């Protein structure tokens with residue numbers, strides 16, 4: 070893409086209230102059968118049009134066709150029993166009742182490929198599709214079968230690669246893997262996490278992104294963040310490994326976060342998708358605030374490698390707030406883009 074400082078959201082947007090309960094994660098669908106299928110497509114039309122109208126360069130699905138960024142993918146796999154539930158600690162942070170892996174995992178048919186094909190028809194701009202990363206998938210399951218986090222992650226990586234290749238084949242330009250678990254399980258990241266992620270991205274011509282964050286603005290995450298001290302240096306563990314990896318772009322949070330900006334220097338040479346929008350606050354950033362965050366990043370990343378983005382998904386926010394934040398993001402990026410163009414002329 071030729072645009073300097075292109076804009077792109079990380080993941081979810083609020084769903085229309087006729088499709089699912091607003092401002093709720095895991096919100097159940099309000100439609101079913103053919104009406105649900107049609108409703109999901111209408112929601113994709115709406116989020117694509119809003120992103121274009123508000124100046125977003127890379128168009129995402131806003132997770133309009135899934136209930137949850139990890140579980141919806143897993144629901145489509147064989148080998149996982151959603152009736153056999155166990156309580157496990159998620160991200161080492163909060164307890165949740167999760168399904169069990171009871172046999173060899175496989176993907177009997179594509180999961181998001183039809184949805185991606187539909188999104189492709191809605192815009193001529195580049196489109197991005199997000200999938201969960203292998204480590205984050207195993208972190209939301211109880212494993213009775215493989216009895217090895219590494220083995221199960223490797224199986225999921227192969228399955229994700231099948232899905233990613235088919236997404237690419239229907240015209241997805243950028244494939245993103247969401248790995249919030251990379252900010253928690255540092256030994257696993259080093260031992261097999263980055264290798265499993267590279268396996269998931271193997272052979273893709275599409276640009277690849279890994280998104281690592283401190284989570285949605287929900288209570289369990291906010292409480293955890295309060296324990297992390299004044300400087301959040303978790304990225305220091307994964308960034309050196311990712312800098313040497315085959316992944317093209319690293320997506321991280323920055324706006325109102327305690328992540329020291331100079332940590333992105335570790336990634337020099339990679340593209341950086343920088344969160345310049347806080348998803349844990351209902352206050353819409355001013356364009357100048359967004360511009361200021363992007364300007365500070367430019368000390369540590371080359372301008373042609375910076376993508377302006379959100380910290381994480383925006384599903385839990387009121388819809389008008391989330392859309393306002395899209396406009397602020399593109400307006401802020403435009404300010405810095407014009408400054409750079411002015412300096413070069």
Ligand SMILES: [Zn+2]
Pocket residue numbers: 079249280281282283284285380381382
């Ligand atoms: Zn995130």
